[in-house]
Amino acid sequence: MVCNLWLRRSSCAVIVAAATLGSTVGSQFTAAADPDQVDSLIAQMEKVSREVEAKNEEVKHLEEELTGKEKSIDSLRQEVKASGERAERAKSLVDSTQTEVNRLAASKYRGAAVDPITTVISAKNPQSAIDRSAYLASRTKRTESTVEGLLHATEEAAAEHNRASRAAAQADFELGEMQSHKKDLDRQQEDLKKQTEGIRKQVDGLSDVDRQRWIQKNGPLEVDMARITGINPAGMAAVQAAMTKLGAPYGWGATGPSEFDCSGLVYWAFQQQGKTVPRTSQAQMGGGTPVSRAELQPGDVVGYYPGATHVGIYVGDGKLVHASDYGIPVQVVGVDSMPFYGARRY
Numbered sequence: 001m002v003c004n005l006w007l008r009r010s011s012c013a014v015i016v017a018a019a020t021l022g023s024t025v026g027s028q029f030t031a032a033a034d035p036d037q038v039d040s041l042i043a044q045m046e047k048v049s050r051e052v053e054a055k056n057e058e059v060k061h062l063e064e065e066l067t068g069k070e071k072s073i074d075s076l077r078q079e080v081k082a083s084g085e086r087a088e089r090a091k092s093l094v095d096s097t098q099t100e101v102n103r104l105a106a107s108k109y110r111g112a113a114v115d116p117i118t119t120v121i122s123a124k125n126p127q128s129a130i131d132r133s134a135y136l137a138s139r140t141k142r143t144e145s146t147v148e149g150l151l152h153a154t155e156e157a158a159a160e161h162n163r164a165s166r167a168a169a170q171a172d173f174e175l176g177e178m179q180s181h182k183k184d185l186d187r188q189q190e191d192l193k194k195q196t197e198g199i200r201k202q203v204d205g206l207s208d209v210d211r212q213r214w215i216q217k218n219g220p221l222e223v224d225m226a227r228i229t230g231i232n233p234a235g236m237a238a239v240q241a242a243m244t245k246l247g248a249p250y251g252w253g254a255t256g257p258s259e260f261d262c263s264g265l266v267y268w269a270f271q272q273q274g275k276t277v278p279r280t281s282q283a284q285m286g287g288g289t290p291v292s293r294a295e296l297q298p299g300d301v302v303g304y305y306p307g308a309t310h311v312g313i314y315v316g317d318g319k320l321v322h323a324s325d326y327g328i329p330v331q332v333v334g335v336d337s338m339p340f341y342g343a344r345r346y
Contacts, residue, residue, distance in 0.1 A: 038210055042217060045202050049325045052195045054309035056252045056261060059192050061280045062185040069178040076171035083164030090157035097153050100146050196252055196326070203327035211327065218338070220331040221319055228298055228316040232345060234275055235299015235313075242269040242313050242321045247329045255279075260323040262310050265330060266301055269313060270346060277301070277346050281311040288344030296335070296343055303341035310338065 206214060225243065230236045242265055251259035256268035263281040270277045278284045284301050285308040291300050298316040312322025312333075320335045 038213060042210075042214055045199070045214070046217065046325070048195075048202075049199055050305060050309065052192070052199055052252075053262065053325070054305075054307065055188070055192050055195055057263065057281050057309055059185065059188045060253060060263070061282060062181060062188055064279055064283070066178065066181050066185055069174060069181060073171055073174045073178060076167055076174060079167040080164060080171055083160055083167050087157060087160035087164050090153060090160045093153040094157050097146060097149050192252070199326050203325075206327075214325075215328050215331075217328075218324060218331070218333040220333055223315055223317070223319055223321075223332050230298035230316060232297055232299050234270070234273060234346060235297060237273045238266075238269040238275075238299045238313055238346075239315050239321070241272040242266075242330070243315070243332075245269075245330045246321070246332070248323075249329055250323050250326050252326070260330060262312065262323050265321075265323040266311055266313055275346065282308050284308075284311055285342055285344060288346040291343040291345050293340055293343070297345065300343045300345050302335060302343045304338040305341060306339075308341045314343070 203211070203214060223243070225240075228236075228239065230239075245256070245260065245265065245268075248256075249259045250261065251264075252261050253264070254260050255264035260268060263279060263284055266284055267277055267279055278287050281303060285303040288301065291297070296302070296314045298314060300314040302312055302314050302320055304310040304312075310322070312320040314335060315321050315332060318335050319332050320337075321330065321332050323330050324333075
C-alpha cells in the first residue's frame, strides 16, 4: 500500500499544479512553443502524472482491503450463526439430560433404589437376589453416566456460547473498521478524481505535435518477438498476452480488455493464462519471487519509483512493456527508462 505521507500532504499542491499546467498548456502548447519550454512542461506533467498514478494505486489498494473486510465480515456472520445454532443444540442436550437426572433422582427418593443388604434379605431366592443387585448396580451406573453427560453438555454449551459471543464481537469490530475504511476510500476517490481531471486537461490540451512528444517521452521501442526466449513459461505467456495490447489506451483503475493502467495490464496479462497475481503495483512487488536486475527473464514484473508506484512486464532484450500515462498507449520501452525499484517472478 502506498502510505506516502508526502503524497497525502502534497495532494492540494498537485491539484494546483495541474490547474496551472492546464492553463499553461492552453496558452502555449497550441502555439509554436519553444522546445525547451515544452520539454520543461512535459517534465512537470510527468511528475504530476506519477503522483496521480501513485494515488490511483493507493485507492485500488483501499478498494482491495474493503473487499477483504466485507468477505471477512460475511464469514464471521456465518460463524456467529453456526455457533449460535450449536449453542442452541448444546442447550437442548443440557435440558434433556437434566430431565433424566431429575427423573433418576426422584426415583431414588421414592425408594426405587434400595440398599444392597435389604435387597438380598428380601429376595425370594439367590437368583432373585443376584438379579436385584445387578439391576440396582445398572441403575447406579446409569445415574453416574447421566450426571457426567450433564456436566459435559453444560461445559459444551458454555463453550459454544463463548465462541458465538466472540465471533459476534469480532464481526462488530470488523464492521466498524470496514466503515472507517469506506470513509477513507470515499475521500481518496474524490481526491483522485480531481487529480485525474487535472491530468486529462493537460494532456488533452496539447497540440498534435506536442502530444507526440508526450507519447514519445519514454522512448518507445520495437520488439522482435522471434528473438525472445525465457525460462518461465508463465512469464512468456504473460509477455505474449501483453504484447497483443500494444496501442491500447491508458485508463486509471482499468484492467482491460480495452484499456489499462500499469498494474492492470500486468494483472490482465497473467489472468489470460488462468494465473492470478495481486491487483496493485505495491502488492505485485510484494508477491512472487524476488529477482535482481541482473537476473531478469521475460515475464518478470518490474517495479519503478519509490514505493513501487509503477510496474511493467519485462519482455527480454532489455525491454519492458507497460501502460505508462494518460494519453500514452501501451508501449515497449527500455527497462532502464525509469528508476528501478525491484522485480518479481510469478
